[in-house]
Amino acid sequence: MTVIETRDLRKTFGSTTALDGLDLVVPQGQVHGFLGPNGSGKSTTVRILLGLLRADSGHVRLFGQDAWADATELHRRLAYVPGEVALWPNLTGGEIIDILARMRGGLDEARRRDLLDRFDLDPSKKSRTYSKGNRQKVAVVAAFASRAELFLLDEPTSGLDPLMEAEFQRCVHEVKAGGATVLLSSHILAEAEALSDRVSIIKHGRVVQSGSLTDLRHLTRTTVTAETAAPATSLTAMSGVHQPEFDDGRVTFDVDSDDLDEVIAALSRLGLRSLTAHPPTLEELFLRHYGEEIQVEAPTRGDGAR
Amino acid sequence: MSGGLTGTGHLARLILRRDRVRLPAWTLGLGGLIAASALAVPGFYDTPEKVAGYAATVGASPVSLLMSGRQTGIETIGGITANEISQVAQIGICLMVTFLVVRHTRAEEESGRAELLRSTVLGRHAAAVAALGYGVLAAVLVGLVTTGSMLGAELDASGSIVYGAGLALLGVCYSAIALVAAQLSTSARGALAIAGGAVTVGYLVRGLGAMQDNAAVWLSPFGWAQAMNSFGEERWWPAALLVVATAALLGVAAHLTTRRDFAGGFIHPRPGHPRASAALASPLGLATRLLRGRLIGWGVGLTLLAMVYGAVVPTVPDLLESNPDIADYIGAGSDAESAIVEAFLRYVLLFLAVIGTGYGVSAVLLVRTEEESKRVEHVLATRTSRTQWMGAVVVVAAVGSAVLAVLMGAGLAAGYVLGGGGADTALATVGHQLTYLPAVLVVVGFAAAVVGLAPRSPLLAWALALVSGLQVLLGQTLRLPDALQGLSPFWHLPGVPGSSIDPRPGAAELLLAVALVAVGLWAHRRRDLELT
Numbered sequence: 001m002t003v004i005e006t007r008d009l010r011k012t013f014g015s016t017t018a019l020d021g022l023d024l025v026v027p028q029g030q031v032h033g034f035l036g037p038n039g040s041g042k043s044t045t046v047r048i049l050l051g052l053l054r055a056d057s058g059h060v061r062l063f064g065q066d067a068w069a070d071a072t073e074l075h076r077r078l079a080y081v082p083g084e085v086a087l088w089p090n091l092t093g094g095e096i097i098d099i100l101a102r103m104r105g106g107l108d109e110a111r112r113r114d115l116l117d118r119f120d121l122d123p124s125k126k127s128r129t130y131s132k133g134n135r136q137k138v139a140v141v142a143a144f145a146s147r148a149e150l151f152l153l154d155e156p157t158s159g160l161d162p163l164m165e166a167e168f169q170r171c172v173h174e175v176k177a178g179g180a181t182v183l184l185s186s187h188i189l190a191e192a193e194a195l196s197d198r199v200s201i202i203k204h205g206r207v208v209q210s211g212s213l214t215d216l217r218h219l220t221r222t223t224v225t226a227e228t229a230a231p232a233t234s235l236t237a238m239s240g241v242h243q244p245e246f247d248d249g250r251v252t253f254d255v256d257s258d259d260l261d262e263v264i265a266a267l268s269r270l271g272l273r274s275l276t277a278h279p280p281t282l283e284e285l286f287l288r289h290y291g292e293e294i295q296v297e298a299p300t301r302g303d304g305a306r
Numbered sequence: 307m308s309g310g311l312t313g314t315g316h317l318a319r320l321i322l323r324r325d326r327v328r329l330p331a332w333t334l335g336l337g338g339l340i341a342a343s344a345l346a347v348p349g350f351y352d353t354p355e356k357v358a359g360y361a362a363t364v365g366a367s368p369v370s371l372l373m374s375g376r377q378t379g380i381e382t383i384g385g386i387t388a389n390e391i392s393q394v395a396q397i398g399i400c401l402m403v404t405f406l407v408v409r410h411t412r413a414e415e416e417s418g419r420a421e422l423l424r425s426t427v428l429g430r431h432a433a434a435v436a437a438l439g440y441g442v443l444a445a446v447l448v449g450l451v452t453t454g455s456m457l458g459a460e461l462d463a464s465g466s467i468v469y470g471a472g473l474a475l476l477g478v479c480y481s482a483i484a485l486v487a488a489q490l491s492t493s494a495r496g497a498l499a500i501a502g503g504a505v506t507v508g509y510l511v512r513g514l515g516a517m518q519d520n521a522a523v524w525l526s527p528f529g530w531a532q533a534m535n536s537f538g539e540e541r542w543w544p545a546a547l548l549v550v551a552t553a554a555l556l557g558v559a560a561h562l563t564t565r566r567d568f569a570g571g572f573i574h575p576r577p578g579h580p581r582a583s584a585a586l587a588s589p590l591g592l593a594t595r596l597l598r599g600r601l602i603g604w605g606v607g608l609t610l611l612a613m614v615y616g617a618v619v620p621t622v623p624d625l626l627e628s629n630p631d632i633a634d635y636i637g638a639g640s641d642a643e644s645a646i647v648e649a650f651l652r653y654v655l656l657f658l659a660v661i662g663t664g665y666g667v668s669a670v671l672l673v674r675t676e677e678e679s680k681r682v683e684h685v686l687a688t689r690t691s692r693t694q695w696m697g698a699v700v701v702v703a704a705v706g707s708a709v710l711a712v713l714m715g716a717g718l719a720a721g722y723v724l725g726g727g728g729a730d731t732a733l734a735t736v737g738h739q740l741t742y743l744p745a746v747l748v749v750v751g752f753a754a755a756v757v758g759l760a761p762r763s764p765l766l767a768w769a770l771a772l773v774s775g776l777q778v779l780l781g782q783t784l785r786l787p788d789a790l791q792g793l794s795p796f797w798h799l800p801g802v803p804g805s806s807i808d809p810r811p812g813a814a815e816l817l818l819a820v821a822l823v824a825v826g827l828w829a830h831r832r833r834d835l836e837l838t
Contacts (some may be wrong), residue, residue, distance in 0.1 A: 075687055075688050084681045092577075095586060099582050100685075100688060115321065122577075
């Protein structure tokens, strides 16, 4: 069953185009990484999925229902963690968790206790006194303490320390094991890489690349470091080899996935003494789509399209 | 402690830059209000008889003593003017400096912005001194406007200077009190509450002391400022009390600053409830909780105000008896006493009802502030629909307005009985106050429609409240045309007591209020949330 489906989604704010024909499909039980830098349209997409914003055109369905018209009904089945967590300063964290869970339609008491403990959150403090990380924890605990079928998580770990981030990842695995669907918007690539079954990379309000990590990696290069008996200078001439660097009998280079087999065979003929190769990280995938533009555009592009 | 003041100049410039609108708004707003009264009062007392009448009636009335203290020179036009403006001027200047000083001390620390500044070359005491200097500047500006406007009204020159100086020094003293409050509490709200409490205590102590004519007035900075005897036998030495107190408070604040951690304080917030109460299970519960403090604040303030007005009502006939000129001035013979009392009551009921709309409008605007802060995302990401959420807020606004009407009526009745009036008339005033509720609800409904239709113009939500206020305060005086006065929903209601109660206008206004709310809910459901 398809849980999230958007087709040709468009949204502008004045002269800013936030979404420019966004297509996104997430089937049930999948953890879907939604990747892009600030201002690429991630938060706008999530808010349209929540029915908080109305798309100018296009088609948005959650669980087969219209995200705008049936918003209230849909919200019984989902939980949301916003990227920027604002809380009512004079309510305590515990009170806010309870309110949100009750308004969402029920609270799993054991789960609440367990999560407060795991995230080391004091529920009796007024939220005015919480740090950014603790405010984030309130939203995370409130979301995972519900029995939702869909989790919309908009940069949920900003402000969490590495221990809490690990705890958060365990929570995602738990809800996934329970059959829930997760849309994880992030610019923290390691997080998406650790959790996601599939990722979509969004750029200027449209998805430019979507697939499993294996699919995406196939399109890119592997980084190889080898030590050979004979000098490996002949590699320079081989097709698919990029940026070879020679250093005291060792060579490091990137190679296109399609040429990998041939290049490794050539290395082997030179007398391999050691070989390490690693697949491209998501970081590298990301930079391929954004690398040049981030340098050029980052200073001028604001947060307008969030 | 060396270099404790390093960087104060930089900080002072930053404050002036940040408040380049706020400071003129406060000083010109408050100063303008004072100036308008100072220039208008002499026009009302243009004959020696009227001046003498004021001293014999208002000057001797316990209510006036409670609110404005014992003003010297009350038998001169200068003293009358000082007595008339002092309530607004004194409370206004104290609240102004409290807000300004706390804004640039504790609020900055709480927000974390001060941390950034303190990491630069900035002394430990620079923030406190810069904020105090800023409070002093604002107070002096208001004092200058006051003296200037009094001189403009051709009042006695030395009296005008002494009055303005006393007012400014009162502001200076309360700047220092706010500075100490900002060291004590860890939150800006807490600091405002402490300093606001100090304003209330100082004001009441001076008032009670003046009523009983005893030495208690010397316990309050308000009393010191008044002891300068402007327009009477003027003297400057009480000013020294204000200066010494300011210096001492500054010393206390500096001492506290060195004893506490950055962002720390001496009053620690108590832990709250780790679980939400059963009432907090719905949008209505949440809206009630978020507006509770506001309703309590308005309720206490308006009940006290109503009590003061109620206490004045029984003295109205005495006032007329002692001074027939005033009766003529109001335009009634001595035999129309009851009619005058009724007219006075009618005005007070109307005035209170219009002031009370402030709660309703600000409550409806919660929809807007929750949107702006993005907190509404949490609520609307649950099964709560937009209509349920905004509807809950409007319900709390409307029910709260009704509660306020009952409280104001009861306060008026209680004050009336305490002031020597009969209990039977008193009881009726509660009902009378409620007859103005439909107009209040129209104002609330208008705010709801604005929140739905024009979420980016929250100030527009105040428009109808403002129009109503102007109509009630100035409609008669300025002889505004009916078409203009008719914009105010209060104008269409029968004025009680005094006229027979016709339920039709009230019923029509209730329907209008419901329609306005429906428009607001409909528009709110159809638009994007304003989350950016």
